[in-house]
Amino acid sequence: MNGFRNCSGECIPIYSEGKVLQTHSVKNAYPQNSVYSLTVSVPNNESSLPAAGQFFMLRSKKSQQLLARPISVFHVERTNSQSNSISQSSRIEASGANPESGGISQSRDIPVSGGAQITFLILLKGSGTKELCALNKDDCVELIGPLGNTFPAPAAGERVCIIGGGIGVAPVAGFAETLPDGSYDFYASFKSGSYGLEYIKPASLVITTDDGSEGIHGMLSAALDAKTISERGYKTVYACGPTPMLNYVKSQAEQAGVRCFISMEARMACGMGVCLGCTIETTEGYKRCCKDGPVFDSTKLIFTKPASAAASTKRTPLTKEPDLSVNIRGLKMANPIIACSGTFGFGTEYKTVFDVDRLGGIASKGLTIEPRQGNSGIRVWETPSGLMNSIGLQNPGIPHFIAHELPEMLRLRPAVIANLSGSSIESYIEGAKLLEQTEVAAIELNISCPNVATGGAALGMSCSTAKNVTQEIRAVTKKPLIVKLTPQASDVVGVAMSCREAGADAISLCNSFQGVAIDIEKGRPVFDKVKAGFGGPAVRPIALRLVYEVVQAMNQLPQNERIPVIGIGGIATWQDAVEFIMAGAAAVEVGTATFANPRAMVEIIDGLSAFMKSHGYSNIDEMRGIAQ
Numbered sequence: 298m299n300g301f302r303n304c305s306g307e308c309i310p311i312y313s314e315g316k317v318l319q320t321h322s323v324k325n326a327y328p329q330n331s332v333y334s335l336t337v338s339v340p341n342n343e344s345s346l347p348a349a350g351q352f353f354m355l356r357s358k359k360s361q362q363l364l365a366r367p368i369s370v371f372h373v374e375r376t377n378s379q380s381n382s383i384s385q386s387s388r389i390e391a392s393g394a395n396p397e398s399g400g401i402s403q404s405r406d407i408p409v410s411g412g413a414q415i416t417f418l419i420l421l422k423g424s425g426t427k428e429l430c431a432l433n434k435d436d437c438v439e440l441i442g443p444l445g446n447t448f449p450a451p452a453a454g455e456r457v458c459i460i461g462g463g464i465g466v467a468p469v470a471g472f473a474e475t476l477p478d479g480s481y482d483f484y485a486s487f488k489s490g491s492y493g494l495e496y497i498k499p500a501s502l503v504i505t506t507d508d509g510s511e512g513i514h515g516m517l518s519a520a521l522d523a524k525t526i527s528e529r530g531y532k533t534v535y536a537c538g539p540t541p542m543l544n545y546v547k548s549q550a551e552q553a554g555v556r557c558f559i560s561m562e563a564r565m566a567c568g569m570g571v572c573l574g575c576t577i578e579t580t581e582g583y584k585r586c587c588k589d590g591p592v593f594d595s596t597k598l599i600f601t602k603p604a605s606a607a608a609s610t611k612r613t614p615l616t617k618e619p620d621l622s623v624n625i626r627g628l629k630m631a632n633p634i635i636a637c638s639g640t641f642g643f644g645t646e647y648k649t650v651f652d653v654d655r656l657g658g659i660a661s662k663g664l665t666i667e668p669r670q671g672n673s674g675i676r677v678w679e680t681p682s683g684l685m686n687s688i689g690l691q692n693p694g695i696p697h698f699i700a701h702e703l704p705e706m707l708r709l710r711p712a713v714i715a716n717l718s719g720s721s722i723e724s725y726i727e728g729a730k731l732l733e734q735t736e737v738a739a740i741e742l743n744i745s746c747p748n749v750a751t752g753g754a755a756l757g758m759s760c761s762t763a764k765n766v767t768q769e770i771r772a773v774t775k776k777p778l779i780v781k782l783t784p785q786a787s788d789v790v791g792v793a794m795s796c797r798e799a800g801a802d803a804i805s806l807c808n809s810f811q812g813v814a815i816d817i818e819k820g821r822p823v824f825d826k827v828k829a830g831f832g833g834p835a836v837r838p839i840a841l842r843l844v845y846e847v848v849q850a851m852n853q854l855p856q857n858e859r860i861p862v863i864g865i866g867g868i869a870t871w872q873d874a875v876e877f878i879m880a881g882a883a884a885v886e887v888g889t890a891t892f893a894n895p896r897a898m899v900e901i902i903d904g905l906s907a908f909m910k911s912h913g914y915s916n917i918d919e920m921r922g923i924a925q
Contacts, residue, residue, distance in 0.1 A: 310442050310569065314358070315339040317436045318414060320429075327489035327510070332464065333430040335368075336416045337438050338376075346373050346413055347443030349472035350560055350592050354444065354568040355417070357428045358437035365441065366425040367565045367587070369468040369537075372416040372496055418493055420464040444568045445591045448472045449558055451533050457481035458531040459499070460546055462517065462538020466493040468560050468591075469537045473497040482529065486517040486542060517542055523552035531555055534595075544600040557595035561586050612913025619909040620916040621902070623657065625861045625883050626802035628739045628777040630657035630712045632905070633878065633917055634898050637865060637888035638663055638716035638741060638781075639688065643702040644709050650895045655902060658712040660741055660886060661698070665718050666728045668694035674825035678814050683833030683867075684889050685814055687824045690718055690746060695728045699735055712738040714779070718746055722756075722766050726773055733774040740776050742767065742801075745783035745808035746830075757783045757792060764795035771800030779863065782806040784843060793847045797860050804847060805863035805886065807840050833867055833889040840866020841880055848881030849925060869897060871904025881922040 315337040326332035335355075347353070347370045356365035421430050432438065448469075451457045459481050461469040466485055470493050473483060483499035485491055488507045503520050504512030513520050526534065526549060536546040537560035550557035563575035563586040570588030577586050578599040584590065621632035636644065638660035647653055671691030678685040693702065698715075706713045715737040719725035725742070732740055744757035744766055756762045757780075767780055780796040782789060784807040793804045809830025814823040823829075844864045851859040864882035868874055869890035877885045890897040914920040 310444050313339055313440050315415075315438050315440055317432045317434055317438060319434060320432045323418065323492045325490040326492040331421050332492060333419045333421060334371075334416060335419055335429060335432065336414055337440070339413050339415065339440070346375060347415070348447040349475045350448040350468050351443040351445050352468070352568075352591065353415070353417075353440045353442030354565070355429055356425075356439045357432055358439055360425075360428050362425045362428060364425065364566055365439065365568070366429065367444075367562070367568055368417045368419055368429070369560070369591075370415060370443070370471050371418045371467040371493065372471060372474070374414045376412055376414060418464060418467040441568055444587055446589070448535055448560070448592055449533075451476070451480075455532040456530045458484065458521075458526065458529070458534045460484045460486070460517065460521070460534065460536040460538065460542075461493070462486045462536075462542040463488070465536075465538030465542075465560070465562075467537075469535055470494065470497050472535060473499065482531070484517065484521055485512075486520075486538065487511070518545060521549065523549040526550060526553035526555060533558070536560070540600065543598075547595040547598060547600065550595060558592050559595050559598060560591045561593060561598070562591065563587075614913055615910045615915060619906060619914060621657075621906060621909075623884055623917055625739075625779075625863070626777050628658070628712060628714070628779075628803070630884065631655075631710070632657040632902050633882075633884035634658075634874070634902050634905075635660055635714065635863070635884055635886045636711070636891070636898065637886035638714075638743070639686075640888035640891055643698075643706050644711065644713075645702075645705045647891075647895060648709075651899050654710040655899050656711040657884065658714050658738070659706065659709065660714040660716050661702070661706065662692050663690045663716045663718045663743055663746060664692050664695050664698055664728065664732075665690060665720070666695050666724050666731075668692065668697065672824075672826060675823050678823050678829070680812075680814065680831070680833075680835070682835040683831055684892065685812055685824070685829045685831050686809070687826055687829040689826075695731050699731060703735060703737065707736055714739045714741050716741045716743050716781070717770075718743040722769055725766060726769055729770045729773050733776060737776065739779055739802075740770070740774060741779045741781050741805060742770055743781045743808070745781050745785075745806075757781075758786050760788065760791045760795040763792045764799045767796045767799035767801050777802045779803040779805050781808055781865075783808050784810050784839065784866075789843050790846050790850045793862075794850060797851075797858075801860060803861045803863060803883070805865055806847065807843050807866055810836050810839070834869055835867065837867025837869075837873060840864065841876060844877060844882050845880040845925070848922060852881075852922070852925060868901070869893070871901045871908060874901050874905055875908055875920070878917060878921050879924040881925055883917075883921065 318336040318338050320335050322330045323332040323334050352367050352369045354365035355368050419426050419429055459469050459473050474496050478498040479500045481499050482501040483497055484503045486505045489510045491504050491511050505515055505520050534550040534557040543559050561577050565575040565587055566572040568587045570585050575586040576583035579597045623630050623633045634656055635658040643661055644659040669690050669692055672687045672689030676687050715732050717728050717740050756766050778801050780801040786792045809832045811828045812831035816823050848862050861883035863884045864877035865886040868885050868887050874885050887898050
């Protein structure tokens with residue numbers, strides 16, 4: 298993190314690595330363990346301190362996440378061999394406002410032998426921040442920065458109002474440190490408790506909390522409005538926090554006729570102004586939050602209400618457990634979680650690992666009339682966020698299944714779904730006739746297996762062949778018939794509709810995608826058949842899109858002509874399951890996730906139930922398809 302600057306004196310962001318000095322949960326931040334303090338040491342010569350308001354892209358060196366996370370600087374200390382530390386506030390004497398640059402402070406850092414200790418406050422929100430909050434002492438952190446512009450320095454002697462809301466207190470508290478003690482008033486607004494105020498020295502500190510746990514009971518509006526701004530003689534307002542609060546601050550500051558600078562946030566990929574993924578709407582068009590901001594003149598910001606906000610209604614949390622049961626055209630299940638065919642054997646294999654009886658259903662290994670040995674060569678190959686396979690429908694054959702595996706499956710509570718495959722329509726028909734005489738709850742017609750030379754996906758590639766095989770099987774069974782589709786078809790929606798017309802009771806999609814892997818040491822394809830099935834988290838957005846489109850098409854039909862859709866593809870968490878259900882899926886199948894986490898399905902059931910209870914969904918139908 299050397300002190301590189303361009304001709305305008307602006308700090309040029311660079312890539313560096315730092316070591317974690319400490320990570321701990323912030324006291325008095327509620328809910329408990331929702332906010333963490335992360336202090337990182339960057340021991341480079343002539344280190345350059347970030348200016349107030351800037352941020353870094355942070356990523357754990359051992360991260361499993363694709364992207365770094367943008368985190369604002371909270372507190373900085375410079376360390377060197379001559380003295381223990383020089384705080385951030387000591388550099389104010391080397392800083393000054395440049396009127397020609399819109400008042401943005403241009404810092405002149407004093408080179409020191411040693412390094413810097415940078416503290417970040419992190420709100421625990423998702424997988425990326427969870428990794429950062431779990432870092433241990435001496436763990437390595439990758440940093441890109443410092444990034445973004447800075448807060449404009451106030452004119453000498455003018456009265457300043459600084460406002461922080463929730464985690465937004467971090468950058469404005471860092472800015473407050475650079476100002477003379479007692480030269481500003483500080484307003485901090487929280488839902489509950491308070492934090493991030495230990496380094497500030499305001500003339501007046503006002504805290505508001507939604508629950509009244511500290512300071513004034515209420516939101517920021519309970520302590521500050523345009524009248525207050527005018528009466529107290531504030532000439533400049535600085536703010537960072539949740540969007541509704543910032544919108545309020547903008548309106549009140551502008552009503553009072555004073556300057557207002559707001560630090561914004563947005564989802565980012567690069568932080569360097571390259572990806573254009575973090576744009577903010579302004580009166581001058583879309584501006585990059587990372588490069589043109591994050592600090593903006595409030596008069597240039599446009600706060601718009603999300604289009605979906607008007608349509609959404611807040612539901613009252615349930616006082617009792619929700620009903621997770623589903624009925625898919627006669628296929629009754631205790632919950633919508635089904636063990637996917639090919640990833641769960643015949644259900645009994647995992648009995649000693651977790652309570653299999655908690656599942657809604659189990660789809661058997663793909664079954665054919667005759668026993669099959671499957672494909673030769675390598676059969677599984679791990680890829681980033683996924684797994685490739687070329688099993689080739691190895692199975693004991695339907696007669697053996699009926700005599701040996703099925704009795705064991707029927708002793709389990711989940712609904713038994715027989716996954717039926719074949720090499721020809723005749724073999725499918727013969728297998729369906731045998732399964733019709735059994736106690737299986739439903740048949741999943743597999744016309745989508747990517748790893749066989751005949752039958753399989755070949756029958757599901759066109760509307761006509763898919764319709765034909767569905768008609769033939771429908772004619773020989775009265776059991777609920779689910780047709781499992783391939784994502785390789787050029788018209789997945791058309792194929793689904795053809796199967797519906799042919800008598801399918803439900804559609805399940807999608808089976809594995811096709812991919813190729815190359816062994817770079819041997820210079821040849823990994824799999825004997827070259828192409829193999831690919832599944833796992835990497836395919837989830839595409840699978841979700843297919844489910845969404847098929848449900849959307851179904852919704853154009855009269856209610857009595859629609860058939861349910863079962864979602865498959867990369868589902869690993871309860872959040873994934875909720876996404877598919879909100880997209881319109883009546884149930885979901887979980888496959889590859891079981892290999893990574895054998896308890897994935899029961900965790901999905903528990904998470905789904907907890908989500909429904911907290912969000913007021915008493916049953917699956919109340920949530921299903923609301924995103925359409």
